[in-house]
Amino acid sequence: MRRKPFPGKMTERLLMFLLRTPRQDEIVGDLIEEARTRIMPSGGRMRAHFWLLKEALRSVPSLFGEDPLRGGMGEGIGGDFRFALRTLRNRPLFAFLTVLTLGVGIGAPTAMFSVVDGILLKSLPYQDPGRLVSLWKVHRDWRGQPEIGERWDRGLINLREFRSWREGNTHFENVAAYQGTWRAFTGRDGATLLSVGEATASLIPTLGVTMHLGRWFSASEEATAGEDDSSVAVLSHGFWERVYGADEGVLGTGIVLHGQAYTIVGVLPADFRLRLLEKSDPGSREVWVPVGVNYLPGSGAENSGDWETVGRLAAGAGIESAEAEALSLLRGDRDPETYDFRLSPRMEGEARGLTSPLVLLLGATAVLLLIGCGNASMLLLGEMEGREHELATRAALGAGRGRILRQLVTEGAVLGLLGAGVGALLAVVGTRGLVDLAPALPRMDRVLIDFRALTVCTLLGLGTGIGFAVIPALLSSRRSPAGSLGRSARAGGGRRRSVSRGVVVGQATLTVVLLVMGGLLVRNLERVTSTDPGFNPEGVATVKVTVPLFAYGSAEEVLRFLEEATREIEAIPGVESVGAVFPVPFSGDAESRTMSIDPDSPGGGRRVEVMRSVVTPGYWETMGLPLMEGRELTVQDGRGSPEVAVVSESFARMHWPGESAVGQTIGNVGVPSSIRVVGVVGDVLRESFRIQPEPTFYVPLAQVLRLRFNFVARTRDDPEDLVSAMTVAVGSAGPSAPLTEGETLSSLMARSTRGQRFSSLLMRIFGVMAAILAATGVFGVTARQIAQSQREMGIRLALGAEAPGLVGRVVSAGLAPAGMGTALGLIMALGSARLLGGFLFEFDSFEPMVYLSAGGTLLGVCSLAIVVPALRITRVDPATVLREE
Amino acid sequence: MTSINSAGDFEQLVLLSVLRLGEHAYGMTVRKEIEEQAGRSVSLGAVYRTLQRLEDKGWVRSRLAHGGDERNRRAKRFFSLETAGEEALRAALDAVDRMRDGVTGFAYGEVPR
Numbered sequence: 001m002r003r004k005p006f007p008g009k010m011t012e013r014l015l016m017f018l019l020r021t022p023r024q025d026e027i028v029g030d031l032i033e034e035a036r037t038r039i040m041p042s043g044g045r046m047r048a049h050f051w052l053l054k055e056a057l058r059s060v061p062s063l064f065g066e067d068p069l070r071g072g073m074g075e076g077i078g079g080d081f082r083f084a085l086r087t088l089r090n091r092p093l094f095a096f097l098t099v100l101t102l103g104v105g106i107g108a109p110t111a112m113f114s115v116v117d118g119i120l121l122k123s124l125p126y127q128d129p130g131r132l133v134s135l136w137k138v139h140r141d142w143r144g145q146p147e148i149g150e151r152w153d154r155g156l157i158n159l160r161e162f163r164s165w166r167e168g169n170t171h172f173e174n175v176a177a178y179q180g181t182w183r184a185f186t187g188r189d190g191a192t193l194l195s196v197g198e199a200t201a202s203l204i205p206t207l208g209v210t211m212h213l214g215r216w217f218s219a220s221e222e223a224t225a226g227e228d229d230s231s232v233a234v235l236s237h238g239f240w241e242r243v244y245g246a247d248e249g250v251l252g253t254g255i256v257l258h259g260q261a262y263t264i265v266g267v268l269p270a271d272f273r274l275r276l277l278e279k280s281d282p283g284s285r286e287v288w289v290p291v292g293v294n295y296l297p298g299s300g301a302e303n304s305g306d307w308e309t310v311g312r313l314a315a316g317a318g319i320e321s322a323e324a325e326a327l328s329l330l331r332g333d334r335d336p337e338t339y340d341f342r343l344s345p346r347m348e349g350e351a352r353g354l355t356s357p358l359v360l361l362l363g364a365t366a367v368l369l370l371i372g373c374g375n376a377s378m379l380l381l382g383e384m385e386g387r388e389h390e391l392a393t394r395a396a397l398g399a400g401r402g403r404i405l406r407q408l409v410t411e412g413a414v415l416g417l418l419g420a421g422v423g424a425l426l427a428v429v430g431t432r433g434l435v436d437l438a439p440a441l442p443r444m445d446r447v448l449i450d451f452r453a454l455t456v457c458t459l460l461g462l463g464t465g466i467g468f469a470v471i472p473a474l475l476s477s478r479r480s481p482a483g484s485l486g487r488s489a490r491a492g493g494g495r496r497r498s499v500s501r502g503v504v505v506g507q508a509t510l511t512v513v514l515l516v517m518g519g520l521l522v523r524n525l526e527r528v529t530s531t532d533p534g535f536n537p538e539g540v541a542t543v544k545v546t547v548p549l550f551a552y553g554s555a556e557e558v559l560r561f562l563e564e565a566t567r568e569i570e571a572i573p574g575v576e577s578v579g580a581v582f583p584v585p586f587s588g589d590a591e592s593r594t595m596s597i598d599p600d601s602p603g604g605g606r607r608v609e610v611m612r613s614v615v616t617p618g619y620w621e622t623m624g625l626p627l628m629e630g631r632e633l634t635v636q637d638g639r640g641s642p643e644v645a646v647v648s649e650s651f652a653r654m655h656w657p658g659e660s661a662v663g664q665t666i667g668n669v670g671v672p673s674s675i676r677v678v679g680v681v682g683d684v685l686r687e688s689f690r691i692q693p694e695p696t697f698y699v700p701l702a703q704v705l706r707l708r709f710n711f712v713a714r715t716r717d718d719p720e721d722l723v724s725a726m727t728v729a730v731g732s733a734g735p736s737a738p739l740t741e742g743e744t745l746s747s748l749m750a751r752s753t754r755g756q757r758f759s760s761l762l763m764r765i766f767g768v769m770a771a772i773l774a775a776t777g778v779f780g781v782t783a784r785q786i787a788q789s790q791r792e793m794g795i796r797l798a799l800g801a802e803a804p805g806l807v808g809r810v811v812s813a814g815l816a817p818a819g820m821g822t823a824l825g826l827i828m829a830l831g832s833a834r835l836l837g838g839f840l841f842e843f844d845s846f847e848p849m850v851y852l853s854a855g856g857t858l859l860g861v862c863s864l865a866i867v868v869p870a871l872r873i874t875r876v877d878p879a880t881v882l883r884e885e
Numbered sequence: 886m887t888s889i890n891s892a893g894d895f896e897q898l899v900l901l902s903v904l905r906l907g908e909h910a911y912g913m914t915v916r917k918e919i920e921e922q923a924g925r926s927v928s929l930g931a932v933y934r935t936l937q938r939l940e941d942k943g944w945v946r947s948r949l950a951h952g953g954d955e956r957n958r959r960a961k962r963f964f965s966l967e968t969a970g971e972e973a974l975r976a977a978l979d980a981v982d983r984m985r986d987g988v989t990g991f992a993y994g995e996v997p998r
Binding site for chain 2: 055
């Protein structure tokens with residue numbers, strides 16, 4: 001058995017979090033080393049863990065505290081301030097609740113806003129991004145279909161199309177194309193796969209980006225790259241820092257990719273991105289090289305490849321006429337039955353996908369802020385009501401109205417400031433926590449606490465504090481002191497009590513809405529991820545491999561490597577079956593091809609855009625994919641034998657309805673070819689749980705050679721262990737074939753939903769926070785009411801009322817507004833959920849259990865918040881109360 | 886009175902352990918040295934905080950090295966004294982020596998009663 005690493009990922013992450021300073025790495029390293037060398041040998045793992053945590057916590061104050069040598073807070077806090085602090089200390093429960101409620105109300109929204117803003121709202125680092133557009137290919141077959149339609153609306157184009165567009169257009173200042181690819185790179189840690197971008201020389205001028213260092217490619221370099229040793233490359237900022245230690249002397253030095261030498265001429269700026277929100281941002285490529293001679297005009301490569309485009313509209317040029325022009329330029333090239341082209345503003349494409357959940361979270365943020373301020377106002381109102389007597393006494397003793405107001409303002413400000421302090425702390429911790437919690441969402445690395453948001457929230461908190469401290473005073477100071485004093489400290493202020501009730505109703509309403517939304521998102525996620533993917537991911541592991549052409553000269557050599565690696569993996573103990581495939585489901589890779597159906601029929605058959613998978617014979621067995629009809633691919637379907645394919649059920653249904661697919665033919669477009677369909681397999685989810693199975697055809701890897709593919713293998717044992725064993729096995733079969741990290745299929749699948757998991761987690765946090773705030777508010781109101789009605793209760797008890805009955809009355813009176821709010825909230829939630837359903841795929845807005853549990857949770861929490869203070873009634877001594885009268 | 890050019894009490898301990906440890910002086914060993922020799926339990930955070938301050942003052946310098954598996958490959962920062970640090974330490978220790986001089990029962994080398 002392999003030993004489990006110490007101290008484990010979670011603990012290590014926690015340590016890093018606690019000790020987040022510029023030197024955290026060394027500090028954590030020291031702690032781990034000491035725990036391992038000094039504590040663990042004598043005390044064991046458990047004690048070493050505790051020791052680590054204890055030492056880390058012990059280090060926090062000295063790392064983050066004020067440096068005692070540099071002095072602390074100054075003197076000179078005003079008398080009003082001290083007095084305010086003293087009065088608050090005399091009412092600790094009220095002060096605690098108000099500060100807490102303001103803190104949560106300020107901190108949580110600030111943290112949320114910072115995260116959402118960092119991902120979504122910050123604009124792209126381009127010059128004048130409004131004039132940037134992209135050219136997309138639209139596949140007519142898929143247009144109008146939900147989800148798939150949206151994606152196929154944004155089909156990538158090939159270089160030939162791009163060049164026709166570039167040469168003919170009159171509406172653009174500049175147009176550029178780029179695509180992502182992988183190249184082998186030999187660095188300090190051996191051969192690795194590097195994500196490389198290929199781009200036209202116009203890319204950086206089009207975007208209007210300033211290089212961090214050096215320069216970008218020139219047009220002549222674009223034409224000749226790859227021809228001789230004069231090729232040039234540009235590094236990403238991250239790669240430059242990581243591999244070259246941010247050395248400025250890197251310009252002019254060489255880098256070897258796939259056996260080809262390049263000269264480094266520039267470094268991109270740190271914030272360079274091409275897309276804002278996509279999972280696989282081509283802008284995050286580590287090295288950029290020019291398009292080069294691999295794609296010479298007229299070559300076959302020019303017709304393939306997935307190029308994304310960006311163009312900068314000339315001043316005054318309209319997008320509609322630019323699109324019409326692009327269509328006329330490109331229509332001659334393409335079968336208009338199958339394809340269309342369209343232009344879309346760059347910004348529009350950016351925000352798609354992630355926007356709706358984030359906007360939802362932003363809305364939740366505002367709601368939480370509202371609940372927090374509402375709560376604080378309610379607490380303050382209640383408090384002022386109780387202090388009427390005190391204020392009247394002071395007025396009677398000669399304190400001027402202005403003097404009393406000033407004191408109240410100071411008190412409110414102190415509460416507001418304390419709340420803001422707690423809020424700022426929560427915001428800092430929360431933003432860090434969210435960033436740590438979050439999956440690798442785009443731009444997450446750059447999220448910082450947003451000071452605008454903190455300022456706004458703090459001002460709101462201060463405003464609430466001061467406003468609600470002063471308003472009741474203004475109202476009451478109109479009355480004569482005598483009136484207030486005469487009534488002693490008895491009940492009163494019916495109007496304000498109804499205001500409090502109104503606030504409780506509002507809070508309960510909003511809380512229920514948040515709880516329902518959170519619940520719905522969670523349910524939705526559960527349902528989506530329980531969809532049957534069509535294959536069995538249990539026990540399956542995969543490693544990605546790219547065969548560098550420079551090391552394997554011929555197709556035969558590549559196939560020999562493939563066979564040998566397959567044999568090596570089969571020899572791993574526990575392995576049941578092995579296959580190779582491109583693309584692996586849920587990996588984010590996808591490949592589509594234009595094919596003709598029945599190419600031998602008159603007119604060359606119907607053209608369709610379908611998904612392609614390239615597989616070896618062991619693939620279906622490994623994935624547990626059922627054969628429906630005909631036969632599977634075998635080793636006999638090799639190079640030189642007749643071309644064959646297996647299609648998915650939906651492919652067969654769509655193109656040969658009512659017929660058997662076996663024996664039919666499909667063909668490549670542009671070259672005479674006839675591929676016979678020999679079998680039908682079940683449909684699988686290819687990319688994510690949210691995208692329905694798409695019609696797919698499978699061809700043998702031996703007949704359609706690919707240089708990048710994945711090995712997949714099924715084991716009886718733990719697939720986690722298989723991952724490393726496979727890496728070793730493939731490495732021994734082909735030492736110069738660089739691997740990227742392997743993964744189990746289950747974790748690949750889990751990763752595809754991490755964005756949704758994150759947003760539903762956030763919504764749940766919101767719901768819980770809101771419920772806590774609402775309960776705090778209800779608790780505060782009830783506690784105050786009961787304290788004020790001691791006298792009434794005492795009299796009632798003296799007159800023979802039973803304590804339990806009184807408690808019951810108080811509880812039901814307190815619960816009434818919460819119940820009303822819950823009912824209102826459920827209605828509002830139903831409405832908002834339907835609205836939300838419009839944004840989210842397959843979102844079921846009506847889940848009775850979610851609504852029931854949201855309502856139940858809130859009522860339960862509120863009951864507790866009422867019952868606890870209500871029980872104090874049973875301790876009221878009637879005799880004491882009566883004596884006071 | 887604290888002189889700018891003289892090391893404080895805890896700073897003296899840290900500087901001395903860096904000297905004692907020579908090329909093995911990094912956070913963990915410095916702390917251990919103070920604990921074992923001076924009998925003072927301090928947090929690693931305090932050690933780093935002080936070393937940072939000493940570095941800011943130009944009394945010590947640090948050098949980053951790769952860490953081994955025993956520390957999960959986390960970086961390791963070695964510390965050594967600058968000339969200014971040695972002077973400051975000497976000034977502080979001299980001051981103590983001068984103060985001790987002639988005090989019965991505390992003078993350097995005197996056997997306590």
